[in-house]
Amino acid sequence: MAEEIVITEEMRALIGIESTPWAHEVTTTSVRAFARGVGYTDLVYYDVEAAQAAGYRSLPCPPTYLGTPIFIPGQSSETFSGPKEDGPTLEHGLPNLLDGGTETEYLADICAGDTLHVSSSIADLSIREGKSTGKMLIVTRETRCINQNGDLVARQRGQAIFY
Amino acid sequence: MARTWDSFSEGDALPELIKTPGVSDLVKYSAGGGDFNPLHHDYAFPQAKAIGSIIVHGRFKYACLGELVSNWLDHGGRIENIACQYRGMDLPDQTMTCGGVVKRKWEEDGKKLAELELFVENSSGKNTTPGTARVVFK
Known part of the structure; x- marks a missing residue:
């Protein structure tokens, strides 16, 4: 447990x-994988026809999903x-x-x-x-997602806790 | 049926969503979202050993609150903002009750809006993940 944490200059x-x-890609497969991981039963996140019937271009991102970062070894x-x-x-230097x-x-x-540039x-x-963690460093990070047309489509703000 | 503006009032509760994620469910979420932090699947990971268990991803609980709102809205509108704080750890195989209530319903600049207050309650009745969402109706 950290006794002291100093935020340096x-x-x-x-x-x-x-x-x-x-780049974060949003694909039919990635949307399904996220929806499945959360446990959605709503077909709009799995079936392109159901999504279009609900008024979307294709499978929409479920709330909180902002694409999957392209993986390069x-x-x-x-x-x-x-x-x-x-x-x-x-x-x-905080491990947790x-x-x-x-x-x-x-x-x-x-x-x-869509492809989001994040x-x-x-x-x-x-x-x-x-x-239970003792002294913690809280890092607030702001994230911006710009789509392939150059439009800002989402902003995210999150707190990471290091201890 | 897509939720309409006329179909709810301030104070209405959202139908609850019950989740009891096991380790396999957490692995599925990791694969779906791309977060492979061992804290969510590996009991031998030092941080998990120090805590005494692997823990449910905060982001999984956040996504479950998203599902709760999505199910209620049923594509009758759009989420403009959704937020939560991870105030307590949740462990695998424990029941989490995701719920919410309509705090405010109003019109502004021709937009029909609602503010929702959200929670994830653990089996001891503690709200581990308080949240909010703002939705705009079609």
Whole structure:
């Protein structure tokens, strides 16, 4: 358990630096895989005809799904599937990670056939005391998703907890 | 049937969604979303050993709240915003009750909107994942 966590000037200097965009594909297969993983029984997320009958171009992204990062061996993270190096790294030395929270704002529908160019930046760094985790570093990250037409279709804000 | 603006009132509860995800379900979610953090499938992972168990992905619970809202809305509108906080860990094979209530229903700039308050309650009755959603109707 970390006795003390210090947010250094070097760490603060990384706030606001935009990562290199990485492509996330939304395909009929990826939408089905996500819907199946959550446990949806709604055919709109599986059957293109049902999706079109409900007014969508193709299978829509279920809420909270923003495509699957394209996997390239060596370039992608084996654990989280996103790019391994997409910007400056926060050197904090804390081994454990928990998710703190997520907010997604949608500006348009996202459907199978779309490719999202996803980039993110650190919005805030703070320190909190957890009951079972001791001192924790809270990293708030903002993510932007721009589709193949150049439209901002979603924004996400999430808190990663390191301890 | 797609949800219509006239079919609900403030204070209405959303039909609950019950989930009891086992390890296989968590693996399916990992594959679907691309998050292969061993904390969600490997009991030998040091963090899981320290906690005493693997834990349900926060994002799985978030996605379940998404499913709850999607089922209620039934494509009668669009989610503009959905958020939650992971306040407590949930363990595999434990029943989670996902639910919500209509907090506010209003019209603004010609848009028909509703604000929902969401929760994931564990088997001890604790809300581990409070959330909110704003939906706009067709």
